[in-house]
Amino acid sequence: MGYEIETLSLTKNYGDIAAVDNLDIQVEGGTIFGLIGPDGAGKTTTMRMLCSLITPDSGTAKIGGNDIIANSEKIKFDIGYMPQKFSLYGDLTVMENLNFYAEIYQVPKKIRKEKIASLLEFSNLTKHSYKLADQLSGGMKQKLSLACNLIHTPKYLFLDEPTIGVDPVARRELWKILFELKDEGVTIFVSTPYMDEAERCDEIGLMNKGRVVKKDKPNKIIEDFNKHIICIFSEDNYKARDFSNTLDYIEDAYLLGEELHVVVEDYEETKEKILNDFSDKKIKINDIKKISPSFEDVFVNIIKNEEVRS
Numbered sequence: 228m229g230y231e232i233e234t235l236s237l238t239k240n241y242g243d244i245a246a247v248d249n250l251d252i253q254v255e256g257g258t259i260f261g262l263i264g265p266d267g268a269g270k271t272t273t274m275r276m277l278c279s280l281i282t283p284d285s286g287t288a289k290i291g292g293n294d295i296i297a298n299s300e301k302i303k304f305d306i307g308y309m310p311q312k313f314s315l316y317g318d319l320t321v322m323e324n325l326n327f328y329a330e331i332y333q334v335p336k337k338i339r340k341e342k343i344a345s346l347l348e349f350s351n352l353t354k355h356s357y358k359l360a361d362q363l364s365g366g367m368k369q370k371l372s373l374a375c376n377l378i379h380t381p382k383y384l385f386l387d388e389p390t391i392g393v394d395p396v397a398r399r400e401l402w403k404i405l406f407e408l409k410d411e412g413v414t415i416f417v418s419t420p421y422m423d424e425a426e427r428c429d430e431i432g433l434m435n436k437g438r439v440v441k442k443d444k445p446n447k448i449i450e451d452f453n454k455h456i457i458c459i460f461s462e463d464n465y466k467a468r469d470f471s472n473t474l475d476y477i478e479d480a481y482l483l484g485e486e487l488h489v490v491v492e493d494y495e496e497t498k499e500k501i502l503n504d505f506s507d508k509k510i511k512i513n514d515i516k517k518i519s520p521s522f523e524d525v526f527v528n529i530i531k532n533e534e535v536r537s
Contacts, residue, residue: 231256231414232277232383236286239272246272248437249286254430259405259415261428262439265530269437270418271311274387277416278308290383304332306383307376311391314372317361321352321371324360325378332379346374350404366397373404384408386417390424402427422523433526435533445522452525454478457489457498460514467510476500479531483523490528 232254239247247269254260262270275281277288279299288295290302315324325343334342347353350370355363360371369389376384386405390398402424405415417428425431425445432439433448441448461467464487471480471489476497479490491497494517505512 229256230254231291232260232288232416234273234277234286234288237273237276237283237288238285239269239276239281239283245437247276247283250437250439252432252439252442254414254416256414257409257412258429259409259417259427261425261431262416262418262434263420263422263425263431263526264434267436268434270434271387273434274308274385274416274418278306278385279303280308304379305381306385307373307379307381308385309369309372309376309387309389311387315360315368315375318359320357320359321347321363322356324371324375328375328378334379342378342380346377349377349407350374351400364394364397366393366400369393369397369401370404373401377408382413384413384415384417386415388418388420390419390421398424422521422526425526426522433529435530440533441529449520449522449525452520452528454520454528455491455494455497456518456520456524457491457494457501458514458516458518459487459489459501459512460485461487461505462511462513467505467512470505470508470510471501474500474504479528481527483521488518488524490524 230253232252234250234252237247237250238245250273262273264270276283277290277295279295279302282296291305293302295302316327319327325346329339329343347356350373352367352370352374355367360368363371390401393401409415419425428445430442430444433441459467464482464485467487468480468482471477477489477491481488498515501515502512
C-alpha cells in the first residue's frame with residue numbers, strides 16, 4: 228500500500244537530552260503501528276512532532292506525503308490525536324463535546340447530526356450522551372475522546388497510551404473499535420505500555436532513549452529471539468532472582484507475576500548448574516522448566532541489552 232507515515236532523521240533535544248534521536252520510521256497505510264518503550268523513551272515527543280504540535284530540531288516527517296512543518300495546517304485536518312491526559316471538557320455533556328469538536332473541525336451541519344449519532348453508537352455512548360464528561364468512567368472518557376477525534380473522519384489516528392488507567396473490559400472494547408477503523412482504511416499510530424496490546428499491532432517499534440532499536444512484526448521479533456527462557460518457581464523468588472543475577476552463566480533474571488524468568492544461552496547445560504548452585508545456596512526450587520519466550524520476555528531483554536551498550 229505504500230508508506231503513509233514516514234520520518235527521516237527526526238530529532239528533538241531538550242537541553243543535553245536527546246528526546247528523539249535521528250528517528251527513521253515507515254508506516255504502511257491501513258495498518259496499526261505500535262510504538263513501545265519504557266517511560267522517557269521519546270514516544271510522546273515523537274507523536275507530538277508527527278501531529279505538528281512541536282517542531283523538530285532537525286530531520287523531517289511526512290503524513291500522507293505532507294511535510295509536518297510546511298503542511299502542518301493540512302495535516303491537522305487529516306489526523307485525530309488523543310494525548311495521554313483526558314483533554315475534553317468535563318463540564319460539557321458527551322453530546323456537547325461532540326458538537327464542539329464538530330464545530331472546530333468544520334463538519335458541515337447537514338451531516339453533523341448523522342455523524343454524531345453514528346459515533347455515539349460506534350462507541351457505545353448513545354445512552355450516556357446526556358452525562359457530563361466528568362461523570363464518565365475512565366473507559367468511557369477514552370471512548371468519548373476517540374469519538375471526538377473521529378468527528379471529521381481522519382485518515383490517520385495518533386493515540387498516546389490510550390488505555391492507561393482503563394479497566395480490561397474497556398481496553399478490549401477500545402481495541403475492537405481500532406480494528407474496525409483499520410478495516411475502514413484508517414492508519415493508526417499508537418503507543419502502549421501493555422505487551423498484549425503491542426502484539427495486536429501489525430508492526431511495532433521498540434523505542435529506547437530516543438531511538439527505535441528494533442522494528443518488525445511482533446511474531447517476527449519473537450522468532451528472532453535466539454536465547455532460552457527458564458521459568459523457575461521457588462520458595463523465595465526474590466532471593467532466587469537476586470542470586471541468579473550474580474551467576475555469570477545467567478544473562479538476566481526478572482520476575483513476571485509469580486514466575487522467575489531466567490535468560491540463558493543453553494537450557495540443558497544451564498539447568499543442572501542452576502539446580503546445583505541453588506541447592507548450595509539453600510534456595511528450594513519447586514519447579515523448573517524451559518518455556519517459549521513471550522513478547523514481554525523479548526522486550527525486556529532487548530531494552531536491557533541496549534542499556535548495557537549505552
